[in-house]
Amino acid sequence: MPDLTLNGEPRSVPAGTTLRDLVPVADGVAVAVDGEVVPRGRLATHTLADGQRVEIVTAVQGG
């Protein structure tokens, strides 16, 4: 059960969980793990590991 930080909150996920399992399939969403962007095409093959910091962001009104 890897323990992650997901958008700033602690989160435990089952072993073998990939980013694809966490990230909604939607226009305008992107993911970074430990400060590096993970391209859309690699979400399904990126298995989450203990201690990783995952940020999932989307476009909102701003600026």
Add this chain to the structure above:
Amino acid sequence: MTWSLAGRTMTSRLLLGTGGLPHTGLLPDLLAATGPAAVTVSMRRASGTARGGLLEVLRTHEVPVLPNTAGCTSAREAVLTARLAREALGTDWVKLEVIGDETSLLPDAVGLLDAAAELVADGFTVLPYSTDDPVLARRLADVGCAAVMPLGSPIGSGLGVLNPFAIESVVAAVDVPVVLDAGIGTASDAALAIELGCDAVLAASAVTRAADPVAMGHALALGVRAGALARCAGRIPRLAGARASSPAEGRIS
């Protein structure tokens, strides 16, 4: 009277921010009233709840989406946010903000220059929100920014262009487009910015927080057009004294 930004021909001199808009339902009317060159969005943690279809509206209207790095307080955060925006939105354009002070929301010049250089090297078209400092503007252009975006006054203040001389100095200092990026309060502020030589104006709060955002958007769109016409028309010089416009001859006595 078009202008060019990073090789793209722009017909509108108004860029629109979406921050502060009461609801996205106003966007279609606002886009129709303003015809903006681009519309800014921010990148924030996805909550998993519906977002009101912001991107859907922008895509439907085929408006260029310009992500910003608002809220970032370091070059590292801003660079990561820009890269996330590129992945999320499929654009390498970014309005770069590195905020140095939470109260004034003034840019951190050092962090801004560092982030700009890194993002230019990474292939981004960088539009940096900066102070109205011609030296910083030149440094930003030198590292490859596609434009510079000096503030007229603090973000959201509505104080207009507080230092017209500084804005003219920025325009004179760089060969890239100048987009006035903060402090616009009403249409005359937008017209003034263009009269001073700016190529365009970015307005968010002035429009989104107006009592009638659609009407104010329309007013600003007219303001930038009026400013561009006036700039081209060649204004009369400012004189210390009066100069009569009626003939001196033929007056009755």
